[in-house]
Amino acid sequence: MNNSLVTLYAAAALFILQPAQQLMAASITRHDQTASGLSGWRVQDENIKVELNPLYKDQVRAFYLGRGFSEALTERIADACVYQAVIENVSDPAGDTRLEVNLPDWRITSGSGPQALRSKESWIEELTAAGANATATLAFKWATFPTQQYFKLTGDYGWGMILFGKQTTETFNLQLQWYIDGEPVEQRVTGLNCPD
Amino acid sequence: MKILQIFVASLMCLGVFGKSHAAQLTREFDPPFPAQAFSLIDLDENVHTLADFKGKPLIVNFWATWCPPCRAEMPSMERAWQKIESEGIAMIGINVGEDFDQVFGFTADIDVSFPLLLDVDGQVTNDWPIQGLPTTYILNPDGEMVYRMIGSREWDDETLLDAIRDLRQ
Structure with missing residues (x-):
């Protein structure tokens, strides 16, 4: 095997392995939301902490009715599989690490194929x-x-509801993506559900 | 109402809101960036403009009563205000999209003595580079943005306050 072929194979192997390394970088744990009794997901590595917590439809209804939505529109929102998300820059303060999240990059990967x-x-x-x-x-x-x-400071975090939309399957998977100093990192979370 | 309380409680239990982060301040805007002018009323219907605060560092906190991390950090903002009010530093809260009654009701639960301004139509919040609540800007005495913090902080942290004190002319 000549040198250029070896180099080509090595480059291809690295290309294939790189996403796998990224996927293994973060830990995924389940945690109970003590107030609601529902289980949420926590994804964490040295730079980011993501919490994804499902909400009961009644929680969503209470919030949006209280904000002035009609019952019909509130129902439309509550029906859209609403999660509460918290994403935090947990990087070493000395590193000056910029974390960026673009929700359009995320994909629901169950059902009939990846969906934005x-x-x-x-x-x-x-x-x-x-x-x-x-x-x-x-x-x-x-x-x-x-x-x-984007979250420039360690300790910067954003929170808010994410509407995954009505799901056709009992559980669904989510492909997360974020950027650390411009470099993309991916993580798959499986088995998310939409509580009633 | 009980469901709403559970909802807020469940958010507060996420383990993020109100936790004490090590105070880290890196200049977000270097060089400083002029803040967008505003003119808003407070709960006593007094008008406040950005120009009113020229000559002092200014802490501008964007918040809403229904935002759990905003509620979580408000007591530490009040404690910070008690420390810095006499030190030539100004602090305001700009409420996003709520009316007098909603904000006034909030102050019955949580004691706040620095000015709370009402951005009822959200226009000022749209004009500033804000992506989520709470977001807090620290302006220098020239009315220019120097620091930005996303999410709640322990505002009475001396390390954080010292960085703001250093902005005084």
Whole structure:
């Protein structure tokens, strides 16, 4: 085997292995939300902590009815498999590490193939067209997780609801992606569900 | 109402909100970036503009009563205010999208003595580079953004306050 072929094989092996290494970098644990009794997911490595916590439909209803949405529109939101997400930059403060999250990069990977998350902007458009008032849509805008957000400081964190949309299967998988100083990192979380 | 309380409680139990992060301040805006002017009323209907605070470092906290981490950090903001009010540093909270009654009701639960301004239509919040709540900016005495913090902090942390004190002219 000549040298260039060896180099080619080595490069290909590295290319194949790299995503696997990224996938193994973070730990995934389940935790109980003591107040609701539901189990959530925690994804963590040396730079990021992600918490994904399912919400009961009644929790979502209570929140959005309280913000001024009609019952019909509140039901539409509650039916969309709503999770509470918290994403934090937990990197070493000395490292000056920039964490960036773009929700359009995330994919639901069960059912009929990878699906992108519906954007909050698209939701706001729909809710406004359906007659939601300005106060309610403003609350929706700020209570849902930002479409794009970067966290420059250790300890910076964002929180907000993520609407995964009505699922056709009992559980679904989620491919997360984030960027550390511009470099993409991926992590798959399996077995998420949508509690009633 | 009970469901809403459980909802808020469950968010508070996530283990993030209100926890004491080691104070880390890196200049977000270097060089400092001029903040967008605003004119908003407080709960006493007094008008406040950005220009009113020129000459002092200014802490600007964007928040909402329904935002659990915003609620979590408010007591430490008040404690910080008690320390810095007489030191030539200003602090305001800009509430996003709520009315007088909602914010006034909040102050019945949590004591806040620094000005809480009402951005009822969310226009000022849209004009500033904010992606989520709470977000807090530290402005220098020239009204320019120097620091930005996303998520709650323990605002009475002396390390953090010292960095703000250092901005005084």
